[in-house]
Amino acid sequence: MSAPIGGLHHVTAIAGDAQRNFDFYAGQLGLRLVKKTVNFDDPGTYHLYYGDGMGNPGTLLTFFPWKNAPRGRKGSGETEATALSVPAGSLEFWRNRLEPFLTSKETKERFGSPVLSFADPDGLALEIVETSESDDARTGWTGSDIPREFAVRGLYGVTIAVRDPEPTARVLTGLLGFEEIGAEGERRRFVTQPGAPGAVIDLIARPDAPAAQTLVGSVHHIxxxxxxxxxxxxxxxxxxxAGLGVTDVREREYFRSIYFHEPGRVLFELATDAPGFATDETPDALGTALKLPPWLETRRASIAGMLPALETTGERN
Structure with a gap:
């Protein structure tokens, strides 16, 4: 028997301008920049990680900022929305704070929880979901200007859209160990390790949609x-x-990863919890310096010269 898959480790998306990305996620959402590194496969591009104080698995949103890339195309075969968990009673705070970014003025009720929809400056679809402390005891990052009682706790779940949901559903339940727990309209809900944070994945059929194009404003993988x-x-x-074309283990320095596409073409990753982000920076200094893996260290000067200026601590880095 394989060990069970836990909740979400991280969600990785494609951004446009790196400074605008930082200003929104660290400033507007109050997440901590826990690692400033590069895309190991494209080292002329940042890889920015945001999360709670230590960048714990399940709290992480990560981005590849490609400033001159075009916007992506919505469609089938993509992660349609990423949901964040916030404390119960905090939705009005977030409605006011995110007012310029809201994609709907109305609060939705989904599987018994209030949901607020918005988009980041690149058009990435995001949601905020209220959760009780008994369902999610995480505290999030408490070092921003957002009061602790409203702070983003971490990832709540994702919504994926595919043309034919049945093969995807079979992989989720029959192979990956998810449990289907209900449906609301076109939305079917699955969970892994029920009761754990970040365990939700919603599945929606988009039979007539074009294939999604993964560019700026799109999720790259979950x-x-x-x-x-x-x-x-x-x-x-x-x-x-199972014939899913899984990759070899990839070294990501802060975790190790394998990747595969489910039948609807959404890219999944399975990532280890360890070793974490404090391997090359102290906990109080996370995200303050450009960190490179050993095999890129000899190219530091040229890589740093390709990266755009990014102000994260009051100085240009």
Whole structure:
């Protein structure tokens, strides 16, 4: 038996301007920049990680900012929205704070929880979902100007859109160990490890939609948690045997990853919890310096010269 998959580890999206991205996620949403590194496969581009105080798995939104890339196209085969968990009773605070970014003035009720929809400056679809402390005890990042009682706790879940939901549903329940717990209209809800934070994945059919184009304002992939490398190897073997074209283990310095597409073409990642973000910076200094993996360190000067200026601590980095 493979060890169970946990809730979301992180969601990675494509942004436009890096400074605008930082100003929104660290400023408007009050998340902590926990790591400033580069896309290991495209080192002329930042990889920015935002989360709680330590960048704990399940709190992370990460971005590749490609300033001159075009906007993506919405459609099937994509993560349609990413939802964040906030404390119960805080939706009015967020409605006021996010007023310029709201995509709907109305609060939705979804599976018994209030939901507020908005988009970041690049058009990335986001949601805020109220959760009780008994359902989500995480505190989020308390070092911003947002009061603790309103702070984003972490990831709540994602909505994925595919042309034919049945093969995706079979992979979620029959292979990955998710449980289908209900439906509301066209939306079907699945959870992994019920009761754990970040466990929700909603599935929507988009049979007539064009294939999504993953560019600025799009989610690149969604990552779920694995406890350790042994579990990852076991899952890699299981996914390979299922014919899902899983990758080899990829070294990401702060975790290790494997990737595969589910039948609807949404890119999934299974990432280890360890070693975390304090391996090359102290906890109080997370996100303050440009960090590179060892194999790129010899190119630091040229890489730094390609990256745009990014003001994160009052100085140009």
């Amino acid at each position: 990552a779920y948690r694995l406890e350790n490398e042994a579990a990852q190897i076991a899952w890699r073997d299981k996914l390979h045997d």
